[in-house]
Each structure stands twice: as C-alpha cells, then as structure tokens.
Amino acid sequence: MARRKRNTNENPFVKYTLILLVFIIFFLLLFLPLAMIFTTALRDGAKVYLDAITDSDALSAIRLTLTATVAAVALNTLFGLAAAWAVTKFRFRGKNLLTALIDLPFSVSPVIAGLIFILLFGSSGLFGGFLQSHAIRIVFAVPGIVLATIFVTFPFVARELIPLMQEQGSDEEEAARLLGASTFKTFMKITLPNIKLGLFYGIVLCSARAIGEFGAVSVVSGHIRGMTNTMPLHIEILYNEYRFTAAFAVSTLLALTAIVTLIAKRLIENRQGGAE
Amino acid sequence: MSRNGVIGGFGLSMGYTLLYLSLIVIIPLSTILLSAMSMSWSDFIATVLDKRALLSYKVTLLASLAAAAVNLFIGFLTAWVLTRYDFYGKSIINAAVDLPFALPTAVAGITLTALYAENGWVGSILAKYGIKVVFTQTGITLALIFITFPFVVRAVQPALEELEAELEEAAESLGASKFQTLTKVILPLISPSLITGFALAFARGLGEYGSVIFISGNMPFKTEITPLLIITKLEQFNYAAANALALVTLLTAFAVLFLLGMLKKYIRREL
Numbered sequence: 001m002a003r004r005k006r007n008t009n010e011n012p013f014v015k016y017t018l019i020l021l022v023f024i025i026f027f028l029l030l031f032l033p034l035a036m037i038f039t040t041a042l043r044d045g046a047k048v049y050l051d052a053i054t055d056s057d058a059l060s061a062i063r064l065t066l067t068a069t070v071a072a073v074a075l076n077t078l079f080g081l082a083a084a085w086a087v088t089k090f091r092f093r094g095k096n097l098l099t100a101l102i103d104l105p106f107s108v109s110p111v112i113a114g115l116i117f118i119l120l121f122g123s124s125g126l127f128g129g130f131l132q133s134h135a136i137r138i139v140f141a142v143p144g145i146v147l148a149t150i151f152v153t154f155p156f157v158a159r160e161l162i163p164l165m166q167e168q169g170s171d172e173e174e175a176a177r178l179l180g181a182s183t184f185k186t187f188m189k190i191t192l193p194n195i196k197l198g199l200f201y202g203i204v205l206c207s208a209r210a211i212g213e214f215g216a217v218s219v220v221s222g223h224i225r226g227m228t229n230t231m232p233l234h235i236e237i238l239y240n241e242y243r244f245t246a247a248f249a250v251s252t253l254l255a256l257t258a259i260v261t262l263i264a265k266r267l268i269e270n271r272q273g274g275a276e
Numbered sequence: 277m278s279r280n281g282v283i284g285g286f287g288l289s290m291g292y293t294l295l296y297l298s299l300i301v302i303i304p305l306s307t308i309l310l311s312a313m314s315m316s317w318s319d320f321i322a323t324v325l326d327k328r329a330l331l332s333y334k335v336t337l338l339a340s341l342a343a344a345a346v347n348l349f350i351g352f353l354t355a356w357v358l359t360r361y362d363f364y365g366k367s368i369i370n371a372a373v374d375l376p377f378a379l380p381t382a383v384a385g386i387t388l389t390a391l392y393a394e395n396g397w398v399g400s401i402l403a404k405y406g407i408k409v410v411f412t413q414t415g416i417t418l419a420l421i422f423i424t425f426p427f428v429v430r431a432v433q434p435a436l437e438e439l440e441a442e443l444e445e446a447a448e449s450l451g452a453s454k455f456q457t458l459t460k461v462i463l464p465l466i467s468p469s470l471i472t473g474f475a476l477a478f479a480r481g482l483g484e485y486g487s488v489i490f491i492s493g494n495m496p497f498k499t500e501i502t503p504l505l506i507i508t509k510l511e512q513f514n515y516a517a518a519n520a521l522a523l524v525t526l527l528t529a530f531a532v533l534f535l536l537g538m539l540k541k542y543i544r545r546e547l
Contacts (some may be wrong), residue, residue: 011454016363022357022369025350029422030372032397033387040390086289098293107529109483110381111503112522113492115510116304119311124515126307150300174282182286187278212380214486219507232382232486233541239386239490248390251383258378266371 037255041090041248050240052249060227061234062253064142068217068230069210072149076206077199080157084195085187088165090174097161105154113151114219117144140222148216151207160202161195168194201268208261212254312523315414315516324518332502333524339413339488339501340481343420344474351428351473358429359436373429376422381486389490411493419488420481426471427480435469436462447492464547468540475536479529 042049052058082088083102087095105113111207121138122125131138167258172194176186214232221228231250238247300520312320323329358370376384392399392409399409409415439462463470485503492499500508502525509518 014454018353018357018361019361022354023365025354026369028398029350029425030375032391033384033422034375036387036391036397037383054351071301075296081294082289082296083293085285086293089283090286090290092290098297101297101301103304104411107479107483108305109485109503109522109525109529111483111485111506112308112526115506115522116519117354118309118510119307119515119519121302122515124513147300151304154300177282178282184543187285189504208378212378212383214380214382215503219510232380235386237522244390251386254380254383258375258380261378262371262374265374266367 034259036254037248038253040244041252044245047210048245049249049252052243053253055246058231058234058250061229061231061250064145064228065211065230065232067142068146068149069207072153072210073203073206076149076153077157077203077269079154080159080161080202081199083158084161084165085191087162089170102158102162103155105151108151110152111219113216115147116151117147117220125192139220141228144220145217145228148220149210149213152213152216153210156206156209157199157202160198160205163194164198165191197268197272201265204261204264204268208257211257246273256267297545303381303428308519308523308526311516311519315520319516321521323517324524325346328500329494329502329505329521329524331497332500332505333528335413335416335499336482336501337501337528339416339420339476340478343424344478346417347428347477348470348474351425352432352470355432355436359433368428374426376425381423382490383486384422385419385487385490388422388487389415392418394490400447410491411495411499413499416499419491420484422486423484424477424480427477428444428470430509431469431473431476432466434527435466440464460518467543471536473538475533475540478536479532480509482529482532 020136041052083098087099118125118139121131121144122128123132125139138147172185172190176190177183181189212232213230214236217230217232218236221233231254235247235254236251238244238250310405315323329468352372354369358366358373390396392402392415394400394403394408394410396462401408407414409418443465444457445463447461448454452460483503485501487505488501489504492501492504494500494504502521506518506521506525509515
C-alpha cells in the first residue's frame, strides 16, 4: 500500500472537517450501539448479568446455536472447497452462471430462506405427508434450523476461496501432479497451505453469520423454549417479555463474538498485506 | 488453467458442487415459483395487490431507498477519509465499519430501539425537538442505514485506492478546482463502485427483517414491512399468500440488482 503521495493542494480545513465527520458517524452509528449493549446488560449488577447468561433456557439456546453453527460451517466449508476447486482449476461452459448461483442466497431475504423450508417440509408442504407418515420432523425442530442456517451462510467460504484461488493460478498444482503426486496429495500439500488464510477468513465470516442468523431461523423454529430456540430467538423472547437486562446480557455474548470476528478479520488482512 | 488435464478431481468436485447447490439452494428456492404457479392468477393478483400488501411495499421500498441513498453519502465520505488521510484511530474505524455485518440483526434491532426510544440516550434528546424515531418510518430507515452501512464503504474503498494520482494532478494543473476535480474526474471514475454499493444496500434493505421489526412497531398499513407481512401470513397458516408475497419480494430484489448491474455496465462502456 505504499502509494505515491498526491502532489495536489490539500486544504487542511477541509481535511480535518471530513475526518471529524467520520468520527461523528463512527460514534453515532457504531460506537453508541455497542456501548448501549454493555451498559444495559450490566446496569443491574454482575449477579443479574451472570444469572441471565447461565439460565437454563439461555444455555440450551447457546447449545443449539453452536450445533447449528458447527453443522452449517462444516458442510459449507466442504462445499466451498469443492466449488472453488471445480471453478478455478478447470474450464467449462456456464462457469459464470455457476458462480452467480453460488452467490444467490445473499440476495434472498432471510424470511424467504425460512419460508422455502416450510413449503418443502411443513405439514402441508411438498414432502409434508411423507415426513408425517414416517414421524420425521424437520421444520419446528433442529434439522429445520440447521437447514435454514446452511442456506443463509451458503456462499461465504466459496466466495472467499474462488477469487483467491483464481489469482494464485494452477502452476504449482500442475507441477506437483507432473512430479507424480496424486490429486489428493496435491490438494493437501500445495493448495491447502496456499489458501489457509482465505479459508480461515471464510470460516470466520460463515460462523459469525450462522451464530447471529435470526429471520430464517425464526420462521422455521416454532419458538419452542429450551428446544428450538437459538440465541437470537432467545433474545427476542426476553425482549418481548420486557426482561431488557437479560436480553442485553445474552446480547453481549453475540456482541463479543462480533468484536472477535472484526479483530480476526483485521489480523488476517494485515498478514495477507504483509505477505505480498 | 488446466486444459491438458493434469489436475484431477473435476468429476468429484463438480459433481458434489452441483448436488449440494441443487439440494440446498436451487430446489428449495424453486418451490417458491412452483407453489405460486399452483395459485390461480386472480387469487395471486388479489393477494399481491391487496391494500395492506401494497402499503407494506411502500414502507419497505421507501425505507430501503432512503437508507441506501444516505449510505451513498456517508459511505463515500468514510471511504474517502479512510483512503486519503492518516489520523489517530484510523485502523479502529476501518475495522469497525464491518460491525453491522458481524453483529446479529436481532441484537442490532433491540439496541437501536433502546437507543432511540423516548427514554433512550439519543431518543430523549430528539424527543425535546419533537422528533420521534421508534415506531415510525424514520426508525425503519435508521435500522436499514445501520445494517447496510458497510456495503458502500467496502465497494468504494478499493476503487479510490486504485485511482491514479496523475489524473488529479493533471486536472489541478489544468486549473480545475478541488470541487471540479471531485465531480468531473473522481466521481465519474468510481461511479461503478458507488452503484455496486448502492445496489447491494438497497437489495439487502428490501429483505431485512431482524433489525427492523423491533424499531418499526409493526402497525399494519403504517410501519409494516413486507417480510413481516409474509411471517404474519405464515402464522395464519395462509401459505399461499406468504408464498405470493415472497415471490414479489424475491423478484424485486433480483430486478434491483439486475437493473443496477446493467447501469454499471453501461457507465463502464462510456468511460
């Protein structure tokens, strides 16, 4: 990023006014909400805070959120690797269409992401009769929550890996293959070490979204307390019951996750910048 | 690119990609279209042109458009300051730009509501001047400004970084004022990235749910967004209506992305 300085006149008054404006935007739009979460969560003391996040409904919400996140991240990572390999190592027709389809879930409203699984697996849905006769529950149960989470986080890993692997090219892989390494070995020893930062970044983004997903999960969950409530849904229930301190206490866990995500993102970007 | 076929695994990776894509995205999404087709045309029209539905489109479209427009300005300003100037705290602000993407939407929703409620930190100040935010169209717009803030910043930042210093120096040495350089040289050159950021913010706003429903108050005909109306229909077991409204929402988002993508292509060709 060592850019040449522009040889143009810069009015210092304009410069500092603009910087000040950005600080105001930062303060109002980004800092105040974060401060609000933590002060509201702690306003009734540490005991109330700890009770709220160790309450049995909160703990089961945390467990379900982690289950759905692990499942979604694992499956979408496997997919991301396969899709990036197929898209960047080979030539075929319809590649642009394929990458557009991979990005598709980003332009679908979360509410619709939930709705499609109700239309498929709900009691009056396409497969509803079949599922009912075999006593399999998907919507208003954990599998529906996992499916909805997978859908909304679908593109994250693939989207990080495809441009990265495209930029890196295939020369190293071709050399390894010509020297006699198997495709699997080439992938493990050449490709994976080359893409590990990008892969990690994709996983971080995918996890952050999976943990926080609300709309899609809200539609398929049925809001069964202690059973099908994820952390964001638990927060909604507490809030609607006017238990604000508890709602914000659970929110701090998600806000901390968000802050960790932002720090991880910076660290990865710095390392990538340094490697160039 | 491997044309000589030294690299293997095409069949496996491609097969898995297509299978997983079909099972998770294509087949589930196509049910929206398929189930909508099982509705009669007159029922479909009556559902999507119902007065409550029409007013929900109005609320959703206006708020998304206003939020995307506001972000066009403050997003450009933020990107400009972050790429042009060095100052204390810059890296923190740069990292914090992505907060709205990292913070779960429900948390954003209850937090903004608490901040802007009449007894909240900001809401109590605004209330003195008779400005009400929570449970109004302004509140919905505010939530969308927050949630879509990173789009324009992150789209414009790389474009501003790539801008060549020579162009501005040339403009200035030929006698252009700072303002002329900005409007005649810089803005046209980065306009494709501005459009990208605007389009992503606008489309995201159309479908946003979690951050909006707490601050909007959800009064039918007044502050009810279309995604919420879809959920209301679902809770009444009116699957056909939910499906029809979902199709409208989906097609609107696609149309926004498509049309602004065309506009971007056109501008790129003119440059």
